[in-house]
Amino acid sequence: MARKLFGTDGVRGVAGDLLTADLAVRLGRAATLQAAAEHPRVLVIRDTRESGEMLEAALAAGAAGAGAEVLLGGVLPTPAAPLLVRRYGFDLAAVISASHNPFADNGIKFFAADGFKLSDDTEAAIEARLDDDVAPPTDGIGRIRALHGTQEDYLRALHTRFTGLDLHGRRVLLDCAHGATYRVAPEIFRRLGAHVDVIGDQPDGRNINDGCGSTHLDALVAGMREGRYDVGFAFDGDGDRVLAVDGTGEIVDGDELIALAALHLRTSGRLGGGVAVTVMTNYGFHTAMRDAGIEVAITKVGGPLRPRGAARPRVGARRRAVRPRHRPRLLPVR
Structure with a gap:
């Protein structure tokens, strides 16, 4: 079945x-009916857009x-969804966000219960059920409740994952894009x-991604060039992508960050x-x-891994190669 509403x-x-x-x-309704459980437990989280509460x-x-x-987890980054799905045993999670798009957009x-995004076939099946005339469940409708403590659960999981990373003495500047990371990102670094220090941490429902965050790095770069910080990070509105800026104000893109992490983990025997x-990764990274x-395994954007040995995509010349040198100010992933 072809999808019409669902994109990547x-x-x-x-x-x-x-x-x-x-x-x-x-x-x-359709996603709940498509879930395998008889009485699914559904988590819902969102970013800071003014339309988020309505949706x-x-x-x-x-x-319901x-x-x-239905358990409402409140404002949390998208990566919290798969973590909380597994931790609480949810059958389904929904994230309400349009990522790096302007505030007027949403998504x-x-x-799924395994923490992975739904398959194309499952999304097509949900679309096919959108207009189903469904009678209320014979044993009662569902309930909607707030799920308290989700932010702390997410922070605790991050802290456990990076417990060996000692940042004492480091000065970090964050741009949270007035989005979903505005509370959790500063807290985990602390x-x-x-x-x-933080910029982009005063969401008002309309300023998400507005001249800030990972798609607008000018403010972060300017802050880094003051010379008071070791490293800066800029997130997008839902917190599932990040760019870095080093102590001189030079941008370090996602391909470079992944390369740094891979090389460090390989050296420490933990890769x-x-x-x-994804297919968007530049040729310099592959080199x-x-x-x-x-x-390297390659996946389409929002899709499954490309099988080993499959041809790599051609990469446009406009993308930068991964540079062989990086200043020691960039913190290693431990």
């Missing part, structure tokens, strides 16, 4: 236009109307010992089988990994 990263559009409350209700309420109503127990993407990247003897 869920259903997106202008809130109130394409992405209406009615559509959110139907998506919540959260509508999606939750649709899911189909018999689900809904789903994660828990690891860093001195943290595992290799590294997975650096080949020279280091690191296997």
Whole structure:
């Protein structure tokens, strides 16, 4: 079945236009009906857009109307969804966000019980059920409740993952894009010992990604060039992508960050089988990994891994190669 609404990263559009409350209700209902459990438990989180509360309420109503127990996790970065799904044993999670898009846009993407995004076939099946005339469950409709403590659960998991990373004495500047990371990102860096200053941490519902964050680095670069910080990081609105700026104000893009992490983990014997990247990753990255003897798996954007040995995509000349040198100010991933 071909998908019409779902793209590479869920259903997106202008809130109130394409992405209406009615559509959110139907998506919540259809996704709940498609879930394998008889009475699914559904987690819903969102970013800071002003339309997020409307869509959260509508999606939750649709899911509850189909018999689900809906837990509202509040404002959290997208990576929190798969973590909380596994931790709490949810059958489904929905993230309401349009990532790096302007505030007027919004989106809904789903994660399955295993923490992975839904397959194309499952999304197509949800679309096919959008207009189903479904009778209320015979044993009662679902409930909608707030799930308290999700932010602390996410922070605790991050702290455990990076417990060996000592940032005492480091000065870090963060740009949270007035988005979903505005509370958790500064807190985790502080828990690891860093001195943290933050920009883009005053969301008002409309300023998300507005001249800030990973798509607008001018403010972060200017702050880094003052010479008071060791490293800076800029997140996008839903916190699933990040760029770095070093102590001189030079931008370090995602390919370079992944290369740094892969090389460090390989040196410490903790890399595992290799590294997975999308088709958008530049040729310089692949060259650096080949020279280091690191296997690379390739996935389409929002899709499954490309099988080993499959041809790599051609990369446009405009993309930068991964540079062989990086200043020691960049903190290693431990």
